[in-house]
Amino acid sequence: xxxxxxxxxxxxxxxxxxxxxxxxxxxxxxxxxxxxxxxxxxxxxxxxxxxxxxxxxxxxxxxxxxxxxxxxxxxxxxxxxxxxxxxxxxxxxxxxxxxxxxxxxxxxxxxxxx
Amino acid sequence: xxxxxxxxxxxxxxxxxxxxxxxxxxxxxxxxxxxxxxxxxxxxxxxxxxxxxxxxxxxxxxxxxxxxxxxxxxxxxxxxxxxxxxxxxxxxxxxxxxxxxxxxxxxxxxxxxxxx
Numbered sequence: 001x002x003x004x005x006x007x008x009x010x011x012x013x014x015x016x017x018x019x020x021x022x023x024x025x026x027x028x029x030x031x032x033x034x035x036x037x038x039x040x041x042x043x044x045x046x047x048x049x050x051x052x053x054x055x056x057x058x059x060x061x062x063x064x065x066x067x068x069x070x071x072x073x074x075x076x077x078x079x080x081x082x083x084x085x086x087x088x089x090x091x092x093x094x095x096x097x098x099x100x101x102x103x104x105x106x107x108x109x110x111x112x113x114x
Numbered sequence: 115x116x117x118x119x120x121x122x123x124x125x126x127x128x129x130x131x132x133x134x135x136x137x138x139x140x141x142x143x144x145x146x147x148x149x150x151x152x153x154x155x156x157x158x159x160x161x162x163x164x165x166x167x168x169x170x171x172x173x174x175x176x177x178x179x180x181x182x183x184x185x186x187x188x189x190x191x192x193x194x195x196x197x198x199x200x201x202x203x204x205x206x207x208x209x210x211x212x213x214x215x216x217x218x219x220x221x222x223x224x225x226x227x228x229x230x
Contacts, residue, residue, distance in 0.1 A: 033218075035220075040222060041222065042204060042220035042221055042222045042223055043158075043204070043218075043220040044220070045217055045218070048217070058217070090157060090158065092158075092218075101146075101208065102148075102160060102163060103160075103218060104160070105150075105157045105158040105159075106157055107156065107157040108156075108157050
C-alpha cells in the first residue's frame with residue numbers, strides 16, 4: 001500500500017548540531033508539507049513544496065530548510081538546532097491543489113534538543 | 115485571513131453518550147473545512163471534509179459535521195461515544211489568497227476524554 005513515512009521517529013540532539021528529518025511518500029504526490037506541533041499552537045506550517053525543485057516558506061520557517069530533488073522525498077534540515085525547536089514534526093502530502101485537496105500525514109518525529 | 119477557533123480545549127463524555135466538538139471558522143472565501151483526529155503518539159487521520167457540496171458531511175467511525183454558514187460553524191458530532199474515540203481532534207481550514215493557497219490552518223485542538 002502507498003504510504004508516507006518519517007524517520008527517525010525519535011531523535012535527541014544537542015544545540016548547535018545540524019539535524020535532518022526524512023519524509024518519504026509512495027503516492028507520487030506533487031505536494032509535500034512539513035509542520036511542527038507544540039502545545040497550545042496546534043500544527044504550524046514550516047515549509048512546503050508543490051513539486052520537484054519547488055520549495056516555499058511557511059509560517060515558522062526560521063532555522064529550517066528543505067530541498068526537493070525528487071517527487072518522493074522532502075527532507076527537513078535544522079541548520080543549527082535550538083532548544084526552541086524541540087517539538088513533534090509531521091510531514092504531509094497531497095495530490096492536487098485547490099478545493100479537492102486532502103493532505104495525508106505521516107506518523108511524526110519527536111525531536112528533543114538539549 | 116482564514117482562521118479556526120475550537121471553542122473547547124477539553125471535552126469529557128461518558129461512553130454511549132453523544133459527542134459535540136465545536137469549531138467556528140473565519141474566512142472571506144467559501145471555505146474548505148476538515149476535521150482530523152490524532153490518537154496518542156500517532157499521526158493525524160482525516161475524519162471528514164467539507165468542500166462546498168452537501169452541508170452535512172459524514173465521516174469515518176460514525177462522525178459527522180454540519181457546515182452552517184450563518185453561524186460560521188463546523189461542529190463535529192457523534193451520536194454515541196466509544197472508548198476508542200478518546201483522542202485529540204483538530205478543526206482545520208484551507209487557506210486562500212496568494213500567500214495562503216493550499217495551506218492548512220489548524221485550530222488548537224480539543225482533547226476528547228471518554229469515561230467508562
